[in-house]
Amino acid sequence: MTVRNLDAVFQPKSVAVIGASQRPGSIGNMVWQRLIEGGFDGPLFAVNPRHAGDFAQFDGRPVVADAGDLPEAPTVALICTRPSTWPALVHRLGGMGTRAAIILGEVKNDEDRADLRHALAAARPHLLRIVGPGSLGALTPALNAQLGAAATVARKGGVAWVSQSNALTNAVLRWAGARGLGFSHVIALGDEADVDVGDVLDYLASDPTTRAILLEVDGIRAARKFMSAARAAARNKPVLALRSGRDDPGDALYSAAFRRAGLVRVDTLDDLLDEIETLGVGRVAASDSATLVTSDRGVATLARDAFNKAGDTLAAWSDEARAAVAAALPHAQAGNPLVLGDTARPEHFGLALQTLASQRSTGTAFVVHAPTHSAPVEQVARTLIEHQRFAYRGMLACFFGGVDEATRDALHAHGIPVHTTPRRLARAFARLVDYRLGRELLMQTPESLPAQGMAAIDVALGIARGALAAGRAALEGEEATQLLKAFGLETAPQQASATAVVDVTVTFRDDENFGPVFHFEAPSPDGFSPPMRVYSLPPLNPVLSRDIVTQSPYARRASPAPTLAALTALSQAVCEVREIVGMRLTLRVLPDAAVVVAPRIELADKRSRFAIMPYPRRLEETIDWHGERLTIRPIRPEDEEMHRAFVESMTPDDLRLRFFSAVRSFDHTQLARMTQIDYDREMALVASVPGEDGRPHTLGVVRAVADPDNETAEFAVTVLSTLKGRGLGRLLMERIIGYVRSRGTHWLLGEALRENAPMIALARAMGFTVTPTDDPGVVGFRMPLD
Template sequence: MQAYLDRSPLHRLFNPESVALFGASDAENSVGAKVWSNLTAGDFKGRLIPVNPKHKKIGGVACYRSVLDVPGDIDLAVIATPARTIPQIIEDCSERRIRNAIVLSAGFVEAGAEGLRLHCQLLDAAHRANMRFLGPNCVGLVRPWLGLNATFLNSGVPRGRLALISQSGALCSAIADWAAPHHLGFSAIVSLGNSADIGFGDALHFLAADPKTEAILLYIEGVRDAPSFLSALRAAARTKPVIVLKTGRHNQSSTAAHTHTGALIGSDEVFDAALARAGAVRARTFGQLFAAAEILSANKRSKGNRLGIVTNGGGAGVLAADRAGDMDVDLAAPSEATVTALDKILPPYWSRANPIDILGDAAPDKFVAAVKAGLADPNFDGLLVMLTPQAMTDATAVAEAVVSAVAEKPSKPVLACWMGESSVAEARAHLSENGIPDFTTPERAVEAFSYLAQHYRHRKLALETPGPGGAFSPDLSGARMIIAGALGEGRSMLSDIESKALLHAFNIPINITIEAATPAAAVVAAETVGFPVAMKVNSPDITHKSDVGGVRLNVMNAADVKLAFREIAEGMAKARADAAFLGVTVERMAHVEDARELVIGASRDPVFGPTILFGAGGTMVEVLRDSAVSLPPLNAVLANRLIDRTRVSRLLDAFRDRPAVDRKAVVEVLLRISDLVCELAEVTELDINPLFAGRDGVIAVDARIGIARPPARSGPYDHVAIHPFPRHLVWKDHHSDGTPLTIRPIRPEDAESEQTFVRELSPEARQFRFMGTMNQLSQEMLARFTQIDYRREMALVAMTQGPRGPRQQGVARYVINPDMTSCEFAIVVSGEVQKQGIGTRLMKALMEAARDEHSLTVMEGTVLARNASMLQLMAELGFSQSPDPDDPKLVFVKRAL
């Protein structure tokens, strides 16, 4: 892992061996003086170099007029000079080959037109210098394990395993001030400031791999680069708890939406969906963020959401239980062994339930017995110990006893809540000093445990893999022709017929619709589709047809068709005389037995791009507001979770005399809409309302789609926050005997075939691929190998059709190195197709993807020295070979792309 971090362009930012401070000063109350004081006050073992033309010495240390005068190498520049001087300083740093900087100074984009000009100059200079920098207008960076405090904070920061990345310098200051008295330690505090260069994604990617960091806190005011942010957040949350506090929760994403979906989705709901997709946990208040920091600093992880509570006060227990219900924390019943153990020390009338009330006069020995029983209880994943000070309670003695009991069996997270203030201060300090986080209220303690439980739940959900899914090929050329025609006419909305045609191109069942400009044409259309019919106003200016009386249902005959046409036309003239009236649309009345009315839609968030909505449909959709939101791309597991987050999901099951809905068909529509918004960057809004769903399938009764031209020079998936399956990387080929062969990117639905492939490899092949003995992939590895981040890695599988369905015959993959210019690859091919050229074809396709998709210039890997066939393949493909200097059993291979 350290070798991986060493290649990061941020390596010397987070791990410098020499630091130059521009603007260093001894002037009282200046930023330069405070930063220099913080740098020299720590136990940083590297060089500290003051640079300021106004000083010859600072604190007895020689001060340089310019960085060009400094002898030796410099890893990190910390800049605290006026904004106007900084572009030139960056130029000087470039001459000294300094690749990382922290720009503390303000006066850039926040300072008007002149600041914006300086901001552009700063970015241009940094780009030419190949420099990555933090800020400007930031507090700086703290790396306590290095003894590095490159900030103007007023407090020192203790060492620990918790990292903070914040857009607010004030929050960094508050947490630093709060950390020491609460025995809270950090591996890093990162103040992003304006994030002109380094943003959340960059810092998260580094800290996700940092061995000193075991949990991460984020304070977010806004996200600029959603793809980078989610990619990094997902990588970090796979292995470490990530808690996020986001401000600005009540801004709406759209005030003038053209679809129900656009009106239903708010920006905060989208942010929640993004965090859930990445596996991060959200805090709602500063207090909750502090609570999360306390529990995470204890470095204990929960293996579930079952909390045991030990208390000497019934009221406190009820408060904790109420909050547990709010936070989806399970208060599991104590085991039989726990009840038996406590029966020996508690009165016969004790509750034998959770919370475990050991009564107000409980002495330290009763607390110890209850704590030991709780720690041994398999029904509890964590333990909360609460004390309410009473006449016969020695709070400190109880705290000391609890600390000793926990030290004997430190396997579960233990939290404390010593309620009160002055009488419990000494006890609280003792608990905190010994690694047991103490909270002032039962509610805050339960909230803190819930963050551990949510992280565990997210990790468990991330391991779910969808079953095999058939390949789906939409009619993309036809879909794009429909959109191009509408855009060519200057329209931002597709007509009803165009909208349904677009859905049909993605295999979504629709009700055939015909446009009719006159009553006579409407009769012909009705006779064509068959009675009874539905008639709806046809106008590009009407968003919701029912609102203007523009819908007639169950029209039974030709005479009624003419009457309905006239009534719709007259109603339009009265309700919306300004709207264009193009006639009506006619469609056969959709009949789905025991149908439920649903809505499925999509909208475009300004930060996270396309979003997908599912909920209860019909004309009351915006009143009921029973819906849930997710980010594409979806798979079957994610689609089912989206459905389950709504109340209407319960109506999809059988109840009374109504059969269950064909849920698989509903999921399929969600998957097709996911494909549609990923593949068609022009689609900005989409409504299917209602979608009739019954036991025999689904049908889209009404559809409305908004469109716009995508930005120039955008890539095929630049509009999507999470990169979808790249369809353009599918290669069709065949074996020498004519058997079809497909080489394509791996998908989550390949989990089963990937596992079968690994199981059927020979022991030698598994040894060559994994450099160890492994009979099959763990669930965690299986999810990791099939649910990949296409923006930072690629995996190509060779698939053929076997007697029992698709069969994997090989896989080649690469992961992009932190330098973002090279990648590390691996490949393995089934023994049944050895020497048939599968490895060569996979590697050529992989190299092409690395070069064309990610603009990489170098591919490298490690091969066992005894793997002669692989080394021969590498030679044939033009890879150089050299022995690994650290391990003679390995050969390092490398090729320019």
């Protein structure tokens, strides 16, 4: 995974068009004209041997015969020539210092594919990134950088569009342009020979100009990379995904992957387009509920029906809210929907918003308006703009029949999305709620996992490895039972049980793309509704297992705890015993228990990597330290409360030295970010000892976060001030340095306040070079790991 040099694509400083042309209809002409129309004001060069000369120019820009004749290395090159020219061009551009190339031409045959392979090989030594081939291009409207052959110039906005389809990208650009909507970035990836969806998600996750990401994909090639990038992006901003092919047998797996990554899946292109309006324009913090404000009873009924169909919830007003609205608007129907009456004037809409502002129980404000003589559209719109500040959770508006361009642009400029029907409004809000709930699932603190002792795990490993050594690739009967029993799973006879709520067929397999996956299937509960078919990506914990169980129509017929424990135990088994490559069994759910029936386990020496990395138990160790048993291990999601206690036990000065500013406390979201990490990108090792209450107490933490290129990692270490000088910081630093070096990271970096003499002394003792930084109050640390 890498975001290296993607800033050259999305923030170009200079551009060269290789194969630029003034022949109408040619790719070179379309690309050149789009750059000129977009108004790119950086250095712009044309390369075309047929038009080059001492005084040759295209639109006042110089034309050279060869890329090697360019007066400087362009940040990015747009290649519009045939495939046979790609290898030499990429080699020459890379040698000059060009950092990225967008290839617009397509690969059509084996000869073209060979040329592409040679071009990729030529790019690699220079770290030059390639978008495409077959890419429509990349657009950054805020910089007037319209790189490619898009059908129209894109406007500036807050949403990024990422697509594998040139045709859809063109259609979306036209649709958005006609409605005055814009983008932070637009990219059509083409064949993804180098830069792929995961790379772009990684870049956009930390892009400050992008408030939300809209993703259109047919398939994912590098699932591990995609899942890691998607989870990182979804923690920061809404990511909505559209994938066509609901009838594809593997589509349910994509739904499971999107859900696990915190993405909101949409069903239609219309839904995705609506979010350009809602997310690109609005500043809406979606609550669980909303209040509908309108002047007409019939409109109120339509809006309420649309709201209910979308699965949204109208806010239940408090008695105080009803009284406040009744006093402010005596002629209105003080309820939800809030009906202002047929004679309502524009100022009544403003008064309603102002009154609701102090009533937090009323949720997000929805204004649904059909024009009347007493409340013309333009005047109501102006009132909404004037009172927008009162909508503390933001505002969404629907104007039947639409609004004129000037009114629309004015509403957009003040962060008010405008939809044309209550249905579109309601569905847009539903997706905002879905994102918030999905993000909460990502940030959940799971209940503590049942700790499986290493002795039990060794038993399971011994059974699997013993079978493989004996030349057997499957376990059944007693052997399979004993392996699962090591993880707390109980088995039952194969015959049917009269008390069974449902028999769930559980399959575990190694998917060629997403790696190890579970599939759960249960029959229809009534013979009419469809059977339950759910995919899930391990590792699972009780919270994620609960998300699976709630999708079952049988969820309320049995106590959930045994099923949650069984699903979590199955996940632990496949995480700890890497030799398990397949599994099939029946999970018999009883009213107060869940047992395994007829397990069959397939074994092999090797399987694919998990799409989501499980807890790295191999890094756990317990040592004698100053007369105590000190445990050093990777941080886990269930450590949140222990981590909270650790932070609260630090002195204000310790916190200031660690976080470079005064810190009083951390909320759940901040602590969740510290304890729920992607083990493939980040590592945090905690040192703890048993307290008087028998529970572990954290004494110190060391953390390292690698960049997506794995070129550098940044570290931070914290030890309780009462323990400084006892060698704990050095113990933790030795282990994090060893871990980062084992990952192949090239440099370990850090920073400290200049007054933090103990940290600076420790860094020097560990072999870091101490250097000044741009901030005179901060010093930097740097250590080569190669």
